[in-house]
Structures are given as C-alpha cells and as structure tokens.
Amino acid sequence: MSLWAIVPVKALDKSKSRLQGVLTPSQRTELSRGMLLHTLQVLAEIPEVQRTLVVSADPKVLALAKGQNAAALKEQGTPALNKALNQATAIVREAEVKAVLVLPADLPLIRAADVRALIDHAQDPPVVAVSPDRRGRGTNALLVTPLATIEYAFGPNSFNRHLRRAEASGARIEIVELPALGLDVDVPEDLEIYRDRFALVKE
Numbered sequence: 001m002s003l004w005a006i007v008p009v010k011a012l013d014k015s016k017s018r019l020q021g022v023l024t025p026s027q028r029t030e031l032s033r034g035m036l037l038h039t040l041q042v043l044a045e046i047p048e049v050q051r052t053l054v055v056s057a058d059p060k061v062l063a064l065a066k067g068q069n070a071a072a073l074k075e076q077g078t079p080a081l082n083k084a085l086n087q088a089t090a091i092v093r094e095a096e097v098k099a100v101l102v103l104p105a106d107l108p109l110i111r112a113a114d115v116r117a118l119i120d121h122a123q124d125p126p127v128v129a130v131s132p133d134r135r136g137r138g139t140n141a142l143l144v145t146p147l148a149t150i151e152y153a154f155g156p157n158s159f160n161r162h163l164r165r166a167e168a169s170g171a172r173i174e175i176v177e178l179p180a181l182g183l184d185v186d187v188p189e190d191l192e193i194y195r196d197r198f199a200l201v202k203e
Contacts, residue, residue, distance in 0.1 A: 001123065001145060003099040004051045005043050006088045007070075008081055009036055011058035016106075022188045035185065036061065036105040040068040045112040048119050049101065055088040082152045089147060099125070099145035102152070107140060108194050109180040118143055118181070121174035125149075128166035129174040132159040134182035134193075141181050 009015075013025070015032040023031065036054075043052045054065035055073040062072035073091060075084045085102060092100050099122065103115070122129040122143045128150055131141035139158040144150060149171045153161035166173045185191055 001099050002050060002097045003048055003101060003119070004053055004092045004097050005049045005101040005103055006085060006092070007039055007052060007054045007103055007105050008084050009054060009056040009058065009061045009105045010079070012060055016185070018187050019191060022191065031185070033064070035108050036064065037068065038108060039103060039105045039110070040065065040070055042110055042112055042115065044068065046115055048116070053088050053091060055084045081154045085152045093147055098147070099143065100147055102142040104140060104184060106184045107181060108185060109183055109197060111180060114178050114180045117178060118176045121176050126169065126171035127174060128162065128171050129176055130159065130162050131176045131178065131181040133184055140184050
C-alpha cells in the first residue's frame with residue numbers, strides 16, 4: 001500500500017489558545033513546536049509512510065517541516081482545516097498514492113508502534129481506519145484508502161461524522177483505540193494527563 005501522511009498545523013503563535021489560562025504565549029508556542037517535531041520524528045521512523053506532507057499557513061512551520069525532511073505545502077486562502085486537507089490530498093493524488101493518513105501535530109505520546117497499529121488495520125481497501133480522541137468525539141487519526149473514499153469532516157463531533165461517511169461509502173470501518181492516539185493536548189485537563197503519563201514513562 002502506497003501511503004503518505006498529512007500533518008495539518010495551525011500557526012504556532014495562534015495554537016492552543018484554550019491553554020492560555022495555564023501557559024504563557026511563548027510556552028504555548030514551544031509546546032506546539034515540540035509536539036510537531038515529535039510527530040515528524042515518529043513518522044520518519046515508519047517505513048510504510050513514504051512521505052510526510054505538512055500543510056500550514058505559517059512559514060515557520062513549513063521551514064521546520066523542511067528541516068525534518070518532510071514536504072511542505074503553504075495553505076491557500078483563509079485557514080480552514082478541511083480545506084487545507086483537501087489541498088494536501090490533491091498533492092498526494094498527483095503522486096498517484098493510494099492511501100493517506102491524516103495525523104494532527106498535537107499527540108505528544110504517540111510512538112511508531114501506535115501509527116503502525118493503525119496502518120495494520122487499513123489493509124485490503126476500501127477501508128477507513130479512524131482513531132477517536134479520549135472523549136470519543138474528535139478524530140485523532142484517520143487513514144483512508146483509496147483516497148476518495150470519504151470527504152473530510154474534521155470539526156466538532158468529527159469521529160461520528162467520519163464513521164457515518166465511511167458507512168455511506170460502503171468501505172470497511174476500522175476503529176483503532178489506543179491511549180497514545182487518544183490524547184491530544186487541547187485543554188488544561190489534557191495537559192495534566194500528558195504531564196502525568198510523561199512522568200510515568202520517564203520513571
């Protein structure tokens with residue numbers, strides 16, 4: 001299976017606004033930058049991922065991506081997640097790649113093994129493999145093969161919307177629930193969970 005990963009990234013200085021009560025602007029920027037670097041390094045460890053494409057309107061993000069040997073795509077127009085993903089998927093389609101993995105850049109505990117588990121569930125297309133967030137509402141990873149199987153539906157309650165679109169397409173649905181894929185850092189509670197789990201990992 002030919003596979004590219006797409007990593008959509010907000011402007012670093014505008015990211016993680018819901019953490020403003022517990023982190024300073026510079027701390028939020030550094031947190032986002034660190035999680036992006038971690039994500040790119042994890043994807044680089046996975047032979048099945050032939051290329052990683054970062055899409056962002058932030059020149060600093062694109063420069064960082066290039067420094068990690070990832071492809072960089074400048075988001076066109078007003079920033080909007082699903083639109084940015086469609087722009088990136090068009091590049092993937094031009095490369096005649098059959099599968100795409102959408103992975104956000106705010107999963108601080110993911111390892112290569114977690115991503116491989118998702119890939120393993122996406123054999124024998126058509127298939128949509130999806131990992132929910134820890135609340136079961138958002139989508140923290142989405143692997144689609146072939147590319148046009150479903151339209152992206154990121155946003156509120158995206159997990160159920162992706163499931164409905166996958167069901168309507170007739171593709172096989174694989175739900176992959178793993179702790180590391182479930183934890184995205186959006187609100188202070190997520191940050192505390194990350195800190196607690198990271199401390200356990202280091203012990």
